Amino acid sequence: MQVYLPIAEMSVNGLVILTLGALVGFLSGLFGVGGGFLMTPLLIFIGVPPAVAVATQSNQLVGASVTGAIGHWRRGNVDFRMGLVLLIGGLIGSVIGIWLFTLLRRIGQIDLAISLLYVILLGSIGGLMLAESLRAMLRQRRKAGVRRKLHQHIWLHGLPFKMRFQKSRLYISALVPVAIGILGGIAVAILGVGGGFFMVPAMIYLLGMPTAVVPGTSLFQIIFTTAAVTVLQAWTNHTVDGMLALLLLAGGIVGVQFGTRFGSALRGEQMRALLALLVVGVCIKLFVDLVLPPDDVYSLVVPTAS
Amino acid sequence: MTRLALVLAALGALLSGAAVRPAHAQALVADLTSHLIAITTGFTGTDVVLFGAIESDGDVIVVVRGPETPVEVRRKERTLGIWFNRSDITFAEVPGFYAIASTRPIEQLARPEVLERNQIGVDHLTLEPIDPTGQVDPFRKALIRNKQREGLFPVAAGTVTFVGSRRLFRTTVSFPSNVPTGSYQVSVFLMRNGQVQGAQTTPLLVSQLGVSADMVDFAYRRSLAYGIIAVVVAVMAGWLGSVAFRRV
Numbered sequence: 001m002q003v004y005l006p007i008a009e010m011s012v013n014g015l016v017i018l019t020l021g022a023l024v025g026f027l028s029g030l031f032g033v034g035g036g037f038l039m040t041p042l043l044i045f046i047g048v049p050p051a052v053a054v055a056t057q058s059n060q061l062v063g064a065s066v067t068g069a070i071g072h073w074r075r076g077n078v079d080f081r082m083g084l085v086l087l088i089g090g091l092i093g094s095v096i097g098i099w100l101f102t103l104l105r106r107i108g109q110i111d112l113a114i115s116l117l118y119v120i121l122l123g124s125i126g127g128l129m130l131a132e133s134l135r136a137m138l139r140q141r142r143k144a145g146v147r148r149k150l151h152q153h154i155w156l157h158g159l160p161f162k163m164r165f166q167k168s169r170l171y172i173s174a175l176v177p178v179a180i181g182i183l184g185g186i187a188v189a190i191l192g193v194g195g196g197f198f199m200v201p202a203m204i205y206l207l208g209m210p211t212a213v214v215p216g217t218s219l220f221q222i223i224f225t226t227a228a229v230t231v232l233q234a235w236t237n238h239t240v241d242g243m244l245a246l247l248l249l250a251g252g253i254v255g256v257q258f259g260t261r262f263g264s265a266l267r268g269e270q271m272r273a274l275l276a277l278l279v280v281g282v283c284i285k286l287f288v289d290l291v292l293p294p295d296d297v298y299s300l301v302v303p304t305a306s
Numbered sequence: 307m308t309r310l311a312l313v314l315a316a317l318g319a320l321l322s323g324a325a326v327r328p329a330h331a332q333a334l335v336a337d338l339t340s341h342l343i344a345i346t347t348g349f350t351g352t353d354v355v356l357f358g359a360i361e362s363d364g365d366v367i368v369v370v371r372g373p374e375t376p377v378e379v380r381r382k383e384r385t386l387g388i389w390f391n392r393s394d395i396t397f398a399e400v401p402g403f404y405a406i407a408s409t410r411p412i413e414q415l416a417r418p419e420v421l422e423r424n425q426i427g428v429d430h431l432t433l434e435p436i437d438p439t440g441q442v443d444p445f446r447k448a449l450i451r452n453k454q455r456e457g458l459f460p461v462a463a464g465t466v467t468f469v470g471s472r473r474l475f476r477t478t479v480s481f482p483s484n485v486p487t488g489s490y491q492v493s494v495f496l497m498r499n500g501q502v503q504g505a506q507t508t509p510l511l512v513s514q515l516g517v518s519a520d521m522v523d524f525a526y527r528r529s530l531a532y533g534i535i536a537v538v539v540a541v542m543a544g545w546l547g548s549v550a551f552r553r554v
Contacts, residue, residue: 004349004483006518007525011350011483047484059536066544112390227537234525234533242521242536243347249540253547290388296455297389298448301378 007241008052014247016046021060021251028061028252029068029259030266031215031275033200036061036193037118037282039248048244055233056241060248061194061226065219067253071260072216079167079213083220085174086199089181090225096182097189104190114191119287121187125201126279132205133273140269168209168217176207181221188229194222197279204272211268333504334366335359336494341508343481344515351483354510356492357469357476364498365409366466366475367426370510372403372458373488376436379445379452395445396436402486404428404453407464407477415497424495424502428459457482487512 001014020042024035036057043053072078104113159173180202184195196218203209203218234240263271336358343352356368377400383392408415412427421430433446453459466477479492490510496503514522525532 002348002350002483004345004347004514004518006514006521009484009487059540062537063540063544063547066541067547070545070548112388223541227541230537230540231530231533234536235530238525238529240525240533240536242525242532242539243518245536245540246543249543253543253550257547257551290390292389293384294382294389296448296452297382298445298452299380299382299391300449300452301380301394302375 003243003247005048005052005241005244007056007239008048008244010047012046012048012244017244017247018251021248022255023251025064025067025252025255025257026259026262027255027278028064028196028219029071029215029256029261030263031196031200031259031271031278033194033196033218033275035064035196037122037191037197038278040193041282041286043244048241049239051237051239052241052244055230055237055239056244056248058194058226058229058233059240059245060252062223062230063249064252064256065194065222065226067256068260069216069219069223071257072219075216075264077213078216078220079165079209080217080220081163082165082168082170082177082203082207082209082213083217085163085177086181086184086217086221087224089178089183090185090188090195090221091181091228092178093182093185093187094189094225094228095185097186100186101190115286115290117187117191119283119290121198122279122283122286125198126276126283128205129201129272129276130280133269133276136269137273165209168207168213170208172207180206184221185225188225194226196222197275200275211271215263332506333361334494334496334506336368336506336508338492338508338510341510343485343510343512345485345487345513345518346516347518349483351481351485353478353480355476355478356494356508357474358494358506359474360496360504361473362498363472364496364503365415367406367408367412367415367495367497368464368466368477368479369424369426369491369493369495370403370405370479371401371425371491371493372486372512373490374399374401376400377449379449381445381448393440395438395440395442397433397446397449398436400433400449400453401431402488403458403481403490404431405460405464405479407466407479409466409468409475412463416500416502420500420502424505426495428454456484458484458486481512485512487514 002011003014004011020039024039027033027038028035039057040053043057044050069078159175161174162171163174164171180199184199187193187195187198199218200214203214204211230240336356339355343354360366376396376398378394378396380391380394382389406412406427412421418430421427425431428450433449435442450459454461464477464479466475468475490512492508492510493505495505
């Protein structure tokens with residue numbers, strides 16, 4: 001089934017795109033990450049221009065995160081209060097991020113910056129998560145049934161502007177989620193992804209939120225950041241391909257359902273370990289691409305009209 | 307079959323026209339079966355037939371050129387173990403598509419100077435950098451190599467075949483699905499004794515039509531509204547998805 005993508009100006013196999021959408025949707029329902037960090041490289045791999053891939057991907061994430069967030073909300077797993085505080089940070093962060101993006105593009109090293117940022121972020125987050133979840137699994141096997149603390153209190157939580165987050169069973173400084181939101185917003189603007197792969201671990205480890213509430217809250221927040229990015233991209237760069245977005249959405253909303261269901265059957269440590277493996281895997285792939293000699297050291301770019 | 311019949315009928319018309327006015331006979335007459343390539347939702351690439359007649363013996367070369375744009379060629383180099391873009395050259399006018407077809411290999415038909423003057427053959431294309439500094443040649447080769455890999459500079463030259471006598475010819479030009487939109491030029495050259503004896507250029511338009519054209523139009527003219535609608539559609543789709551699967 002060949003479908004012509006009007007903005008990308010190319011023909012693709014519709015079934016391949018539907019399948020990609022479903023797979024990434026599954027992961028996003030499972031982990032509460034948007035899946036942008038997986039989908040964007042995949043779309044570029046099949047020949048979609050990078051600018052179109054990034055912008056259209058954010059459009060698809062709006063739909064996928066709505067479905068995912070509703071699914072988690074029905075199970076009572078969304079902390080709206082926390083989501084809104086994160087969102088405030090996210091909006092501040094995306095303004096800073098857009099400024100940084102323009103600066104890096106002027107220097108001419110935006111591609112390298114994106115790749116390196118991915119490798120560093122994914123590598124450190126994935127490594128830490130993997131180590132932690134493996135330790136948790138081992139600990140549980142050794143002394144099952146011992147009641148642990150809800151979360152560790154670290155000095156960050158003692159900062160001013162303390163807020164009560166009932167759903168997350170937290171009473172901590174609002175500055176911490178705002179700061180995480182800011183970092184997430186910067187990631188959204190520079191990397192063109194929802195930022196879930198960064199927010200989810202930060203919510204678990206820095207905020208100490210219960211794992212069950214994290215994916216739903218993350219998805220709730222991602223709806224707004226990706227919606228803002230989609231509108232901005234369509235408005236300024238004309239890079240949102242409606243046809244591609246529809247195909248990805250159709251695949252994604254099916255996949256995300258199965259992801260959400262499958263996720264609630266998994267235990268917290270198992271889910272974290274799986275996400276960590278995925279994150280580390282993508283990190284290794286990106287690192288290898290940076291280090292191995294490319295097939296052709298030359299590449300073509302159509303210069304943007306300036 | 308019907309296409310061949312059409313071509314023959316058209317050729318007949320052309321020839322009878324030539325017979326009426328022998329004094330003003332052109333050295334070369336050629337035309338395309340279609341001057342518009344319409345890209346619709348199901349577009350997977352297409353073929354366009356070119357046919358024509360020459361007044362006396364000779365060889366025919368057909369050159370198809372797509373719309374010109376600047377193209378930046380970047381070269382990666384290894385620094386501290388990491389490959390990244392270190393140098394780049396921008397070429398001013400690079401055809402978005404370039405294909406040739408001929409009755410015999412072009413090297414047998416004319417010397418390189420003649421081919422270069424008429425921009426015949428990928429190796430004879432004038433590709434000028436905007437800011438010529440350093441070694442341009444490897445970048446030019448890389449530009450052609452990358453375009454060939456994308457299928458936009460077809461590697462294999464097409465063949466122009468004579469129909470019946472040595473006076474009528476036809477060829478098929480294949481356009482891939484990633485063919486850029488815009489105005490194309492189809493030039494037909496009559497070659498004899500290593501020189502261009504006659505030439506004719508026909509325009510060809512590659513354009514999106516129907517739903518996809520409307521989408522592009524909307525995306526560029528009302529971009530803010532387009533973005534908002536894209537988000538609304540995504541939210542609706544997401545909500546519908548969760549309703550459709552609401553069985554537990």
